[in-house]
Amino acid sequence: MIRLKVNHKEVELAEGANLMQALLGMGYDIPHLCYYEGLEHHTSCMLCLVKDARTGALMPSCSVKAQPDMEVITDDEEIFEMRQAALDLLLSDHVGDCEAPCTKACPAHMNIPLMIRKLQEGKTDEALAVVMTDIALPGVLGRICSAPCEKICRRKDIDEPVSICLLKRYAADFGQYAPPFDPDPALQGKKLAVIGAGPAGLAVAYHARLRGLDCTIFEKAPLAGGQLRAIDEAILPKAVLDREIAFIKSTGVRFELGKAIDKAAFLHLRERFDAVVVAAGPMEEQMRDWGIETYQQGILANRSTYETNLPGVFAIGSVLKPMKMAIKSLGHGKEASYSAIQYLKGEKVKGEPGIFNSRFGRILPEEVQEFLKESTDHHRAEPIYGLAKGLEPEEVTEEAARCIHCDCRGIESCKLRIYADAYRADQKRFGGEDNRRAVKKVIENGPVLFEPAKCIKCGICVRLTAQHQEAFGMTFIGRGFDIEVGVPFNELLQKGLDEIAGEVVRACPTGALAFNAKSIKK
Ligand code: SF4
Numbered sequence: 001m002i003r004l005k006v007n008h009k010e011v012e013l014a015e016g017a018n019l020m021q022a023l024l025g026m027g028y029d030i031p032h033l034c035y036y037e038g039l040e041h042h043t044s045c046m047l048c049l050v051k052d053a054r055t056g057a058l059m060p061s062c063s064v065k066a067q068p069d070m071e072v073i074t075d076d077e078e079i080f081e082m083r084q085a086a087l088d089l090l091l092s093d094h095v096g097d098c099e100a101p102c103t104k105a106c107p108a109h110m111n112i113p114l115m116i117r118k119l120q121e122g123k124t125d126e127a128l129a130v131v132m133t134d135i136a137l138p139g140v141l142g143r144i145c146s147a148p149c150e151k152i153c154r155r156k157d158i159d160e161p162v163s164i165c166l167l168k169r170y171a172a173d174f175g176q177y178a179p180p181f182d183p184d185p186a187l188q189g190k191k192l193a194v195i196g197a198g199p200a201g202l203a204v205a206y207h208a209r210l211r212g213l214d215c216t217i218f219e220k221a222p223l224a225g226g227q228l229r230a231i232d233e234a235i236l237p238k239a240v241l242d243r244e245i246a247f248i249k250s251t252g253v254r255f256e257l258g259k260a261i262d263k264a265a266f267l268h269l270r271e272r273f274d275a276v277v278v279a280a281g282p283m284e285e286q287m288r289d290w291g292i293e294t295y296q297q298g299i300l301a302n303r304s305t306y307e308t309n310l311p312g313v314f315a316i317g318s319v320l321k322p323m324k325m326a327i328k329s330l331g332h333g334k335e336a337s338y339s340a341i342q343y344l345k346g347e348k349v350k351g352e353p354g355i356f357n358s359r360f361g362r363i364l365p366e367e368v369q370e371f372l373k374e375s376t377d378h379h380r381a382e383p384i385y386g387l388a389k390g391l392e393p394e395e396v397t398e399e400a401a402r403c404i405h406c407d408c409r410g411i412e413s414c415k416l417r418i419y420a421d422a423y424r425a426d427q428k429r430f431g432g433e434d435n436r437r438a439v440k441k442v443i444e445n446g447p448v449l450f451e452p453a454k455c456i457k458c459g460i461c462v463r464l465t466a467q468h469q470e471a472f473g474m475t476f477i478g479r480g481f482d483i484e485v486g487v488p489f490n491e492l493l494q495k496g497l498d499e500i501a502g503e504v505v506r507a508c509p510t511g512a513l514a515f516n517a518k519s520i521k522k
């Protein structure tokens, strides 16, 4: 055994122990991408850097043996910056979208490609579940949304955007959905008052209720719905609005209709409820009278958390500025539910959690065929019986098949994304989108999807397939900057990953190798 210090504490280790394995074994969080337990190691990602305090030298802990008298520091500002730089470098050559552009553009951040895959598989109920994770009024929005997602849909770089809004409407009109009531024990007995039953108020109550808050909406009008009720019946039938409000009510949200809130009532609400969300349309003067700070542009509220100057009072929707898009109000409602819950749990109020998102711009002409491998070349479907009727089932299948699935199929397990977030990586630091690698998709209708432009060349798949003596396996092809990973002799991916495809996909630290939930080729 040898003695050394780790973060100023004396430890004993077996002589010749691998430093990173020893540190991981001691419970230190040492980031790593190219190390895989049980495989012979080769250093490439440089994330596992630690410092020897005696010399100040940084070293990749994965390839260093513990030595007597070492004084290892596992984390400090310099180590953080070097790991961050290593990630920035990896990401500068990384071409992929973690979340699809449509999802990012949707103010409610709905997982659009997942909804589309569910519809394509004929799983309408599951498609609706995806929608209602983020959108409280799917049938309403399916009829009136101005669809910022479609304006950014990458399919328009090929022909026309996917008809996302009508697909969502189909899921809403024909899917069955039981909301996943997931009460947080820490919120038991906590009460939220919402002032206003328009889209923002309905949304905040819906999302907060599903997490277990006792929610009551106060509305001065005799019916809930706010401005949505003023929309022409031919565009938004009242039956659709009423059905979705009834659904929100069925989750346990209480409605007190015909109840205007004046100053006395507001003060009373603050006494009776643990938090209040004001979502009642423009009412700046009234709110000032209630003690809520304003400025020239209106109500003074944090634009990420919606907190006002009054503790536990949040302001959303048209209270902040006139909202032309109902989906923006719904997005505010969903985000504010996070803030209210954080506040009620005594946590730091941060609003909706976000995470690093790799992204690239437009599709290059030479990439069109690659993206069409997961899609069809049909043009956008126009509803045969007109917009008022929406899409027919065959049109849904055909339209859903047009999506080119911009989201990353490895998103759930990608370590690169997790570290990029933890180290606040900047994908543009070492170069932008000019001269980026072209996207290739190796699909072959098999269980695995390979996207070389997301590969960080860690070599895990190469070493793992060699260790398992795959007949072809994966290999490094080329040299220097142009080196790529692939199957030797241009063989099919399925031949390279014949025996241990599942293990290799799980071992890949990025979404370069991912399970192909959908092997579509029409
Ligand atoms: S591989 Fe990881 S970082 Fe890259 S796009 Fe996929 S999830 Fe994002």
Ligand code: SF4
Pocket: 100, 101, 102, 103, 112, 113, 152, 153, 154, 155, 162, 164, 402, 403, 404, 405, 406, 407
């Ligand atoms: S093609 Fe599909 S995944 Fe890509 S932006 Fe459009 S709807 Fe979203």
Ligand code: SF4
Pocket: 454, 455, 456, 457, 458, 459, 460, 461, 462, 485, 507, 508, 509, 510, 512, 513
């Ligand atoms: S494809 Fe292979 S080399 Fe590339 S990131 Fe995944 S495991 Fe590493």
